[in-house]
Amino acid sequence: MGNIEKNQAEPKKIAIYNGRFVPVELLWACDIHAVYLCRKSAPAAESMLEYALRFMNPLARSVGGIILSGDYGERPCCFLQLTDNHSVRMTEILRDQEVPVTAISVPPEDEKPEAVQYYIEEIHAVKAFLEEQYQKQIDPATLLEKVRLTNRIHGTLEKISVLRKEENPAFAFSEYVRLQYEMFRLEPEEAAGLAEAFLKEKEENKTESKKPIRLMLVGRAAAEDDEFLLDSVEQAGGAIVCECLDEGIWPWEIRFDLEDFSLENYARQRYLKGHRINYFHHSFHRRYAYIKRKCLEYRVEGVIWYQLSFDEIYDMEYECLAKWCDQDGISLLRVESSYEGAAEETAALAARVESFIQILKEKRNEQ
Amino acid sequence: MNNSEIYREFLGLLDVTDVERELPFLIKACSRYQIKEETMFRCVREHLPRYFHMELRGVRTLLRLYVTEWIGLEKLWERNVIKIYYNVPGTPTGMYWLARSLKQAGYDTAVCTPDLITMIVLYGIIGMEEKIAGLNGCRHCAVNMMREYLTIRQIIPKPDIRWSFGLLCDEAPKKDMILEYAEEDALHVFIQKPSKHGDCKAYLEQQLEKGIRETEKRYGITCEKEGYQLEKKKRFSLAMRIDQIIRFLNRSEAFVIGNEEVGLIETLILASFQMDPDEISDILARLLEEMKEYAAGQNCPRMQYRYAVYYTPVCNPLYGSIMEKNGIGLLHHTAFVSTAVVMQGDHPAEDMAYECMGMLIGKDVDQEAEKISEIIIKNRLDGLVLGMFAFDRWMGAQQIMLQQKVEEQTGKHVLVYETDFWNQDSFSGDRMEMAMETVVSARGRGKSAE
Numbered sequence: 001m002g003n004i005e006k007n008q009a010e011p012k013k014i015a016i017y018n019g020r021f022v023p024v025e026l027l028w029a030c031d032i033h034a035v036y037l038c039r040k041s042a043p044a045a046e047s048m049l050e051y052a053l054r055f056m057n058p059l060a061r062s063v064g065g066i067i068l069s070g071d072y073g074e075r076p077c078c079f080l081q082l083t084d085n086h087s088v089r090m091t092e093i094l095r096d097q098e099v100p101v102t103a104i105s106v107p108p109e110d111e112k113p114e115a116v117q118y119y120i121e122e123i124h125a126v127k128a129f130l131e132e133q134y135q136k137q138i139d140p141a142t143l144l145e146k147v148r149l150t151n152r153i154h155g156t157l158e159k160i161s162v163l164r165k166e167e168n169p170a171f172a173f174s175e176y177v178r179l180q181y182e183m184f185r186l187e188p189e190e191a192a193g194l195a196e197a198f199l200k201e202k203e204e205n206k207t208e209s210k211k212p213i214r215l216m217l218v219g220r221a222a223a224e225d226d227e228f229l230l231d232s233v234e235q236a237g238g239a240i241v242c243e244c245l246d247e248g249i250w251p252w253e254i255r256f257d258l259e260d261f262s263l264e265n266y267a268r269q270r271y272l273k274g275h276r277i278n279y280f281h282h283s284f285h286r287r288y289a290y291i292k293r294k295c296l297e298y299r300v301e302g303v304i305w306y307q308l309s310f311d312e313i314y315d316m317e318y319e320c321l322a323k324w325c326d327q328d329g330i331s332l333l334r335v336e337s338s339y340e341g342a343a344e345e346t347a348a349l350a351a352r353v354e355s356f357i358q359i360l361k362e363k364r365n366e367q
Numbered sequence: 368m369n370n371s372e373i374y375r376e377f378l379g380l381l382d383v384t385d386v387e388r389e390l391p392f393l394i395k396a397c398s399r400y401q402i403k404e405e406t407m408f409r410c411v412r413e414h415l416p417r418y419f420h421m422e423l424r425g426v427r428t429l430l431r432l433y434v435t436e437w438i439g440l441e442k443l444w445e446r447n448v449i450k451i452y453y454n455v456p457g458t459p460t461g462m463y464w465l466a467r468s469l470k471q472a473g474y475d476t477a478v479c480t481p482d483l484i485t486m487i488v489l490y491g492i493i494g495m496e497e498k499i500a501g502l503n504g505c506r507h508c509a510v511n512m513m514r515e516y517l518t519i520r521q522i523i524p525k526p527d528i529r530w531s532f533g534l535l536c537d538e539a540p541k542k543d544m545i546l547e548y549a550e551e552d553a554l555h556v557f558i559q560k561p562s563k564h565g566d567c568k569a570y571l572e573q574q575l576e577k578g579i580r581e582t583e584k585r586y587g588i589t590c591e592k593e594g595y596q597l598e599k600k601k602r603f604s605l606a607m608r609i610d611q612i613i614r615f616l617n618r619s620e621a622f623v624i625g626n627e628e629v630g631l632i633e634t635l636i637l638a639s640f641q642m643d644p645d646e647i648s649d650i651l652a653r654l655l656e657e658m659k660e661y662a663a664g665q666n667c668p669r670m671q672y673r674y675a676v677y678y679t680p681v682c683n684p685l686y687g688s689i690m691e692k693n694g695i696g697l698l699h700h701t702a703f704v705s706t707a708v709v710m711q712g713d714h715p716a717e718d719m720a721y722e723c724m725g726m727l728i729g730k731d732v733d734q735e736a737e738k739i740s741e742i743i744i745k746n747r748l749d750g751l752v753l754g755m756f757a758f759d760r761w762m763g764a765q766q767i768m769l770q771q772k773v774e775e776q777t778g779k780h781v782l783v784y785e786t787d788f789w790n791q792d793s794f795s796g797d798r799m800e801m802a803m804e805t806v807v808s809a810r811g812r813g814k815s816a817e
Contacts, residue, residue, distance in 0.1 A: 051768050053785075055506055055758050085537050088563040089764040092732055096768060105562030107570070108537065114573050118561045279537070281557060282544055312507050312538050312760065320545065 058339035157252035173240035212239035219306035221248035414494035418684035425654025509789030533559030626687030630679035736772035750780035
């Protein structure tokens with residue numbers, strides 16, 4: 001929050017959003033400062049047990065708890081994507097506590113044209129809501145300008161990601177994640193500038209030769225303040241060079257086609273572009289194809305599956321992934337977090353990461 | 368006693384008329400599920416007499432209905448039949464309608480909910496202690512696991528048509544997508560709400576319509592509206608029969624039958640059976656008459672408190688019996704409350720969409736609390752029991768809020784006793800006994816207990 005206040009001459013309307021299916025460009029076009037919230041907080045997650053039973057993934061509970069905690073003001077305006085039962089139930093709790101939530105339903109059946117149409121209608125509804133709520137017409141030209149800005153940011157992030165293909169990546173994944181969250185807090189123009197400065201610095205700054213073990217991170221999210229896993233990887237001599245995360249990372253692979261630009265066209269692309277998230281129908285095979293492609297492209301030596309407690313559908317995906325990775329000879333490690341940060345949990349996690357990377361080092365030496 | 372005697376005795380206990388015909392199928396089924404003979408002994412000698420009113424013909428018939436449905440799954444291996452499987456909750460009227468349409472076109476057809484029936488028979492009726500559909504790290508819903516187990520281990524034949532419903536659960540369709548790869552020849556229809564908020568009717572209607580058309584195309588049939596209306600009426604009659612029994616128990620304030628049996632009766636509206644729904648309604652009508660006679664002549668234990676219940680864990684009869692021991696009757700299952708009892712809309716897909724959306728437990732917590740409160744007040748119940756779906760990402764998530772809201776709206780006691788409806792591994796009878804004693808003791812002093 002401190003950054004927002006420093007960077008704004010006048011206080012702006014602030015809204016929280018929680019994922020890539022929220023049409024953030026519409027919020028920008030409405031002159032709203034949109035803050036992306038995907039943060040780990042054990043106390044916030046704990047505080048939600050007043051309303052919900054514990055069998056809800058800790059990220060959903062963290063986000064809900066943070067919103068209710070007042071960190072972003074009392075009852076901040078929220079735009080929340082509903083991509084599974086956890087997010088739906090969390091939204092209900094927030095509404096019950098009189099937090100103004102605009103929910104964006106994301107149909108899981110992305111292969112069906114009716115689902116695409118449903119999502120388009122959701123985006124129309126968000127636009128209508130914004131225009132009524134903020135008494136500001138969102139004209140297509142302004143929206144187009146904001147979408148261009150997204151393309152600029154995504155383009156820069158892609159170039160940054162290309163640097164990770166090098167034998168000695170120019171930066172650690174933890175640094176990359178921190179950059180992302182810093183960007184998420186800023187106005188889009190500033191975020192674009194920050195990414196470009198980061199790119200320039202890293203292009204110029206060659207790292208010493210360490211040849212870390214190259215890893216891919218797969219799972220729901222690398223949330224803000226959830227650095228233990230990333231630190232463990234880096235301390236053990238690994239580098240996460242690519243990822244397949246459904247939340248918490250700027251979806252830079254989405255590049256909007258601006259020809260024949262319209263709200264429908266924009267919504268369609270927002271729904272259909274980018275890697276398929278776990279929640280979508282028939283996603284496991286499609287995601288595995290994506291993971292395999294990334295593994296080849298980034299010369300990945302092992303995959304880390306990062307799962308949150310009580311995230312059953314991710315757990316189901318892991319069962320499939322484990323089978324397919326085994327068939328294809330891809331080394332895979334599953335780690336799980338409850339966000340509680342208990343010493344036993346973190347120590348066990350660090351030990352497992354360390355031995356996984358050790359095994360991969362031995363494998364590399366044998367080749 | 369030779370090896371098959373205990374199976375024969377089991378069938379005899381349930382008044383199965385042609386024991387010799389059913390026996391080989393029962394033995395085969397037990398073998399597939401690795402049900403040991405000692406389990407069957409325990410079932411016949413201890414489990415059934417302890418937990419069920421076996422002296423009532425209607426209760427024996429009710430149990431037979433479930434058991435023959437389960438044995439019927441074994442018979443499917445030998446039948447040249449179109450097998451329609453679906454998960455619950457779905458739209459039973461629609462599924463029965465498809466079966467009716469196929470039958471009218473000359474196809475032998477079976478519409479089944481094998482996972483639900485198997486869970487109830489193995490754990491509720493037979494009292495099997497071993498868990499067969501292994502669970503892994505997360506808290507997966509055991510009925511989803513059972514569905515996978517039945518197909519992957521080839522315990523039952525693969526379906527010809529599988530309808531997969533994601534009306535509450537977003538895990539169930541995912542499980543069925545995994546099964547899709549093992550059931551390559553089957554027609555798979557996925558029906559999932561695009562949103563848990565707002566109006567999904569048009570979307571669901573489109574999807575249901577597509578599923579029906581695909582079935583029609585595959586088998587060259589036409590599903591007529593008249594057939595749907597008939598099935599809807601049958602389901603309406605069944606729902607009314609169930610309601611009559613619940614209202615009778617509510618009035619009688621005595622345990623004419625037990626909580627487990629009430630749970631099995633309410634489940635009849637959720638599951639599918641190869642027996643015609645009208646015949647099931649007749650079974651219930653006869654059971655009600657018998658209950659009335661039995662109540663007049665017997666000294667039935669007093670039902671001191673009458674609670675609404677989310678869904679009595681029918682896979683664990685001990686749960687209901689502990690409640691009974693403490694005088695707590697579990698009536699009015701809120702999981703089965705629906706606004707879609709009579710035909711709505713102009714055509715079947717529209718009504719099916721209403722059925723999909725009409726389930727109370729598919730609605731948000733405010734609507735759910737309001738309706739449950741209405742049921743409690745209208746039926747002068749003493750409270751509500753929740754907690755059997757604590758693990759569930761949809762049904763369990765808001766139970767604390769539901770508790771708070773219903774307590775506020777009714778002033779009645781809402782008990783949240785955490786357990787797993789399907790999987791009783793962590794269930795402790797002693798612990799529950801103590802909890803219920805506390806509840807009753809506090810109620811006795813005129814206070815509401817936590």
